Amino acid sequence: MLRVIQRLEEESDLQSGILLDQFLHVRKMDQKLVDIQSLNIAMMRSNNSSTHRVTGTTGFTSPTMTSATLTGNDLTTGITSSSSTSTISNLSPLVDPRELDANLLELSLISQRASLFQGFLHERANEEMEKLDDTNDPATVLDTSSTTESTTTTTKNATIINVMTGKDRRFYGENGLLTSSGLSKRIKEVMNSFLVIDEYLLKRSMEKAMELDNYDASSSQTSTCVDDVFYILKKVMKRSISTYQPDLVMATVQTVLKSVETGYSQLLQQRLVNAFSSTDTSSSRLDRAMEQAKISYMVTLNNLDVSADYTERLIEDMKQTSRSTIWQDEEHDLIIVDKALEKLQALSNNFNRLLQNGMEQLLGQTIKPRIRPLFQESYREVKYVLEEDEYNEADLDEVFMKRFRHGFDNMINSYRKALTDSNFATLMSMVLDALTLQWERIVLQTRFNQYGSLRFDKDLRSVIQYLSSMTDWFSRDKFTRLNQIATLLNFEEPSEIYHCWGTKSGPVSWRLTVAEVKKVLSLRLDFDIDEVTSLTL
Incomplete structure (x- = not known):
């Protein structure tokens, strides 16, 4: 049976060669490949020249443009497309994308069927080789105690040699079939055409999608x-x-x-x-x-x-x-x-x-320049050195929070609507980094008393609550330094720092340095500056 399979492989190599030659001839594959190569060269030259003429043209339509405005852009794209189409029709009447797509489907099916057929032949050949090994020497099979690895190998080699009469053993595998059949070689040659056409269609299709x-x-x-x-x-x-x-x-x-x-x-x-x-x-x-x-x-x-x-x-x-x-x-x-x-x-x-x-470019060009003015407007006529009646009045009005919310909404709303959830979350993370950094600078240049410190703590908590409601993703960790600043400002006296610093800090991880702690405490008008300076941390 193994000889039959070998003969079938030889015949399949012969007949498949005839069929593939006929397929390539009928489909004019050689001419198509030549036309595609010529077209690629022409398109490269066309793209180079158009790049000099129209720098930065991408075919993208601005989402808010009216139809009248779009006409000019479409004309520019149309000229390029028309020129390309003319080049295609002059150089390659056979290069029709729909026809090439159908050719690729045919080639993929040819490769698939060839692979299945070769797999079938090798599977059956392996089965037959196993049968020949088992029946080649009955005495060896029965006397298992005397069977050695070298005897088994010799028996197997003898079996292969028996079915390989008249064949060059170097080109055949252990199952008696060619290691590289004529069919597999022809399929690889034909699939080179597949790759050329596939690359051409991929590039042209992507260009069309962008246009x-x-x-x-x-x-x-x-x-x-x-x-x-x-x-x-x-x-x-x-x-x-x-x-x-x-x-x-x-x-x-x-x-x-x-x-x-x-x-x-x-x-x-x-x-x-x-x-x-x-x-x-x-x-x-x-x-x-x-x-x-x-x-x-x-x-x-x-x-x-x-x-x-x-x-x-x-x-x-x-x-x-x-x-x-x-x-x-x-x-x-x-x-x-x-x-x-x-x-x-x-x-x-x-x-x-x-x-x-x-x-990063979006943040730097459109948002960062607006953060400082946002705080300037929010803090207009707002102070943190307050008497009790001023504190109560500020607690009712919440002037800072109202202005901050209004300004931040105006700054960020267009991004919240236009960006994907993932992009908006990323942008918010970057905005909060810039926002907290600017807020820290302002706070470290502001003077406080006890009522003012309470007011700042409330303002900070209101801002955090407001920002956390804007996106599913929110990291309070970005406000850790500001929260620690608010904590220091609300101490009854500077020595309270000893109860929450160093080994007594517990789960709190201080983000402020010793110098920054002293600087924050010195912002309190009612704290003795000498006592703050003499703190040993």
Whole structure:
């Protein structure tokens, strides 16, 4: 039976070669590959020249632009697209994306069926080899006490030699089949065409997704390119896994990494860089232009945030898909595929890096400059040296808290509505760092008495309660230093510090240095400055 399987393998190599040659001829694959190569060169030249003509054009539509405003942008995109389409029709009448997509499906099915067929042959050959080993020498099987490892090996080799008459043993495995059959070699050659077409379609599809990118604030916090691009990536990765070729999956992952880096991540990065720099400062509508730039910037940040999340989900989905695939050497092939898929983590890391840089830029350009004026307005005509009647009146009015809340709402509301929950939580964390730092500076330049210290403690608690209600994520740890400052200011006398410092601090971890503690205590007008200075901590 093993000879029959060997003969079947030889015949399959012959017939599959004929079928594949006919397939490539009918589908005009060679001509398509030539056209794709020519088109790639033409597109590279076109992109280089258009870059000089239109610097920073990304095809992104500002979410608040009217249809009249959009016409100019669409015309710019239309010129580029029309030029590209003209180039495609002149160079490659065979390069129809829908036809190429169908070709890729056919190639993946060919690879899949070939893999299943070869797996079937090897499985049956292994079974037959085991049978031949068991029946080759009955005396050896019965006299198990005299069986040694060397005898078993000799018997097995004799069995293989018996069925390998007239064949070069160097090219055959232990099961009597070719280690690299003609079919497997032809499939690898054909799948090289698959990779070329797949890379071309991936790049063109991503370019199209970015050209048609749009944002509708009523339906989503991201623009359309995110869903479009990751739909394309999922389709590409799933199709590569369906070929049952682990090496092809590895090659596809490398293509995806390169294409996303140059065709998606780079464009999002350019949008972050150009968002505010493209605003015309001489325009009479500067405020409106800045607001549109800010919205476009936040949409890009959302795109990066969701892209990082989608990448993680893509990796997990593809791992699940690979586990339901029939691999020839399941254990070995799955290790290769998993390692390849893990490389996609680099995309998520890159998105998160760009997102972090973008959030820092957003904080520095649009929010940080407003924090100091926020406190200046909140503290206007507010003091912390109070008499009892002034304290009671301030307790009723809560002037500071009302002004702070109004100013902070105006500063942060647009971000709360436009950003994703994750991005808003990140921004709030960064804002609180800047806010507490500025508040500390103000407090350390303010004078207090006992009533004023009580008033400051209440103001601080009100602010913390208000901010904690704005997001599910909130870290009171950011206000630890201010809380400790409030605690020091509410001491009855400076020596109380001895009851909560050093070994007597208990669970309290002081964030203030000795010098800072003395400086805070010296802010109390009713404390003896000499007593504060003489504290030994």
